[in-house]
Amino acid sequence: MLAFTLRRVLQAIGVMIVVGALSFTMFRFAGDPISQIVSQDASSAERAEIRKSLGLDDPVLVQFGRYFINAARFDFGMSYRFREPVAKLLLERMPATLELATCATVLAMTLGILLGVYTALRRNSFLATLLSAVSLIGISLPTFLIGILLIYLFAVVLGWLPSYGRGDTVRLGWWTTGLLTTSGLKSLIMPSITLGLFQMTLIMRLVRAEMLEVLRTDYIRFARARGLTTRAIHFGHALKNTLVPVITVAGLQFGSVIAFAIITETVFQWPGMGLLFVQAVQNVDIPIMAAYLLVVSLIFVTINLIVDILYTLVDPRLHAGAARRT
Amino acid sequence: MTEPVLSVRDLRVEFDSRRGTLRAIDGVSFEIARGEVLGVVGESGAGKSVTGAAVIGLIDPPGRIAGGEIKLSGRRIDDLPPEELRRIRGKRIGVIFQDPLTSLNPLYRIGDQLTETIRTHLPLSPSAARQRAIDLLAEVGIPAPEKRIDAYPHEFSGGMRQRVVIALAICAEPELIIADEPTTALDVSVQAQIIALIKRLGRDHGTAVMLVTHDMGVIAETCDRVAVMYSGRIAEIGPVRDVVQEPLHPYAKGLMGAIPTLAGDAPRLAQIPGAMPRLSAIPPGCAFHPRCDYAFGRCRIERPEPLQHGTQQVACHLFDAHSTEHAA
Ligand SMILES: Nc1ncnc2c1ncn2[C@@H]1O[C@H](COP(=O)(O)OP(=O)(O)OP(=O)(O)O)[C@@H](O)[C@H]1O
Ligand code: SF4
Ligand SMILES: [Mg+2]
Numbered sequence: 001m002l003a004f005t006l007r008r009v010l011q012a013i014g015v016m017i018v019v020g021a022l023s024f025t026m027f028r029f030a031g032d033p034i035s036q037i038v039s040q041d042a043s044s045a046e047r048a049e050i051r052k053s054l055g056l057d058d059p060v061l062v063q064f065g066r067y068f069i070n071a072a073r074f075d076f077g078m079s080y081r082f083r084e085p086v087a088k089l090l091l092e093r094m095p096a097t098l099e100l101a102t103c104a105t106v107l108a109m110t111l112g113i114l115l116g117v118y119t120a121l122r123r124n125s126f127l128a129t130l131l132s133a134v135s136l137i138g139i140s141l142p143t144f145l146i147g148i149l150l151i152y153l154f155a156v157v158l159g160w161l162p163s164y165g166r167g168d169t170v171r172l173g174w175w176t177t178g179l180l181t182t183s184g185l186k187s188l189i190m191p192s193i194t195l196g197l198f199q200m201t202l203i204m205r206l207v208r209a210e211m212l213e214v215l216r217t218d219y220i221r222f223a224r225a226r227g228l229t230t231r232a233i234h235f236g237h238a239l240k241n242t243l244v245p246v247i248t249v250a251g252l253q254f255g256s257v258i259a260f261a262i263i264t265e266t267v268f269q270w271p272g273m274g275l276l277f278v279q280a281v282q283n284v285d286i287p288i289m290a291a292y293l294l295v296v297s298l299i300f301v302t303i304n305l306i307v308d309i310l311y312t313l314v315d316p317r318l319h320a321g322a323a324r325r326t
Numbered sequence: 327m328t329e330p331v332l333s334v335r336d337l338r339v340e341f342d343s344r345r346g347t348l349r350a351i352d353g354v355s356f357e358i359a360r361g362e363v364l365g366v367v368g369e370s371g372a373g374k375s376v377t378g379a380a381v382i383g384l385i386d387p388p389g390r391i392a393g394g395e396i397k398l399s400g401r402r403i404d405d406l407p408p409e410e411l412r413r414i415r416g417k418r419i420g421v422i423f424q425d426p427l428t429s430l431n432p433l434y435r436i437g438d439q440l441t442e443t444i445r446t447h448l449p450l451s452p453s454a455a456r457q458r459a460i461d462l463l464a465e466v467g468i469p470a471p472e473k474r475i476d477a478y479p480h481e482f483s484g485g486m487r488q489r490v491v492i493a494l495a496i497c498a499e500p501e502l503i504i505a506d507e508p509t510t511a512l513d514v515s516v517q518a519q520i521i522a523l524i525k526r527l528g529r530d531h532g533t534a535v536m537l538v539t540h541d542m543g544v545i546a547e548t549c550d551r552v553a554v555m556y557s558g559r560i561a562e563i564g565p566v567r568d569v570v571q572e573p574l575h576p577y578a579k580g581l582m583g584a585i586p587t588l589a590g591d592a593p594r595l596a597q598i599p600g601a602m603p604r605l606s607a608i609p610p611g612c613a614f615h616p617r618c619d620y621a622f623g624r625c626r627i628e629r630p631e632p633l634q635h636g637t638q639q640v641a642c643h644l645f646d647a648h649s650t651e652h653a654a
């Protein structure tokens with residue numbers, strides 16, 4: 001188990017080095033950083049001076065090493081546009097994105113599992129058929145369209161919910177949260193639905209398929225032959241076996257939820273990392289783009305790592321398998 | 327005391343399919359007495375498993391029991407509401423399936439699966455149920471049961487897993503055990519042990535056993551009576567000695583020819599040419615007639631009903647008084 005964990009951690013570090021190289025390439029070679037910093041009419045002597053002071057004359061490998069060491073200390077350089085450390089900007093925006101992504105995931109998991117179990121157990125009922133059909137639409141509608149439709153209905157027509165922003169936030173140390181104010185919670189509703197809808201339909205369909213699969217297995221048949229109650233079979237044996245792969249997928253999806261948040265954050269002007277990234281693209285603010293890539297990848301890789309380790313903990317067969325393999 | 331534990335009368339099971347209704351079991355009748363082991367043999371698809379499933383009320387749609395009656399210790403059970411049937415399953419009828427590798431839920435400790443079943447059927451506290459689970463594991467021959475109870479199924483060998491399955495089947499002292507090919511998926515080396523265990527448990531507890539198997543050796547050694555099934559019907563049923571040594575039905579003769587006899591006389595019908603008809607294409611008259619060496623005119627038209635002949639019951643026109651002129 002320990003060896004398995006160690007190996008996975010090493011793999012994760014390997015992935016991060018590759019992403020770091022990508023991010024560095026983008027940082028260093030996408031456009032000339034000097035021309036972003038100095039004014040149009042600066043002399044070439046001035047440019048050379050700045051180039052030297054920024055270490056841009058050093059060999060590429062030295063630069064990469066320096067970039068990497070800095071990045072490991074969450075020093076991503078200065079934003080061209082905001083003239084502030086990129087790390088500070090990202091850190092300010094991170095709580096908004098993480099709260100949104102978490103809310104969306106919790107929503108998607110809860111509803112997805114409930115509806116998935118329902119449609120599997122009552123698969124011939126009218127409602128289950130309807131839900132399955134609607135879920136197909138949910139999976140194929142683009143996120144921004146859903147967001148705009150929601151805004152139109154609940155913000156413009158009904159006026160129940162704010163159409164953009166995060167509402168009032170409360171400071172907890174460096175973290176700002178919208179979860180403690182009414183306006184913050186209200187603002188969270190539509191973006192969470194927009195962001196979580198795709199995952200929800202995905203999870204619902206996955207749960208349904210897995211559950212139907214599990215219900216056909218021999219051990220469920222044997223559980224019935226043992227006279228266990230329908231409830232114990234469906235919500236004990238069948239659900240537990242269904243949830244192992246589902247939780248894995250849902251956990252792995254959390255990374256893409258954060259990545260997809262770019263669109264949702266743009267539609268709702270949600271002040272998170274995604275919006276910062278989109279603005280950085282518009283302004284060709286390369287350090288922010290490079291840092292965003294690194295931070296989101298780090299979240300991705302960390303989640304994969306945690307899910308993998310949890311998975312082996314939940315499934316005793318893998319547990320033993322991992323132990324035996326070492 | 328003369329009441330049989332299981333009594334099946336004229337059972338019919340049908341499956342509705344797009345191409346009409348298929349009759350998988352067509353008029354099966356048999357009884358099993360207390361402490362008796364009834365062997366059930368027959369080619370694949372003969373209806374052995376479906377018969378077992380019907381007894382425990384686990385025929386899933388599109389299948390259904392279309393007729394007949396099933397009595398457990400004199401009380402009819404085939405018409406009970408699902409919830410009452412559920413309470414009989416696992417409590418009064420224990421079931422053992424073919425593949426112990428897939429019968430147990432891989433994510434539950436075997437102790438949890440045992441105590442869950444025990445507490446479903448018996449009013450025991452968790453600790454009493456756990457103690458009972460340990461005793462059961464000891465009874466089915468699992469070494470160090472107080473340690474092994476917390477293991478997961480994958481930590482057991484196939485034979486040990488089947489012992490766990492057997493412990494699950496007997497955990498509420500059932501009157502009847504239905505074992506559907508309990509050794510087919512196991513190593514040859516442990517098959518005999520598992521059969522011996524089932525036989526011993528049946529004897530010790532006076533349990534009636536319905537043992538489905540393809541192994542004629544097991545039938546000869548273990549069973550008191552044997553039923554030979556063909557195409558959803560019982561071709562012949564009777565005491566093991568008689569059916570094995572002097573089978574009457576031509577199909578049973580063919581099957582028994584496959585057992586090496588001590589006398590060493592070469593069996594004439596070691597195997598029966600042809601295959602059992604599919605449910606959608608069961609021939610009229612005797613379903614066996616296209617493969618039967620003894621078939622005559624009546625076999626193609628009229629279905630033979632089971633008739634008593636000595637100790638055996640045979641469904642074959644050869645043994646019908648009306649056609650004595652054809653008797654072998
Ligand atoms: N769910 C089902 N739907 C349709 N037909 C079925 C179903 N289950 C069983 N049957 C049919 O019922 C017949 C009897 O099947 P059964 O499983 O009882 O055979 P068996 O004697 O146990 O054979 P085996 O030795 O292969 O286990 C077969 O023809 C089979 O095709
Ligand atoms: S009834 Fe006729 S066809 Fe059927 S087994 Fe007897 S002799 Fe053969
Ligand atoms: Mg079978």
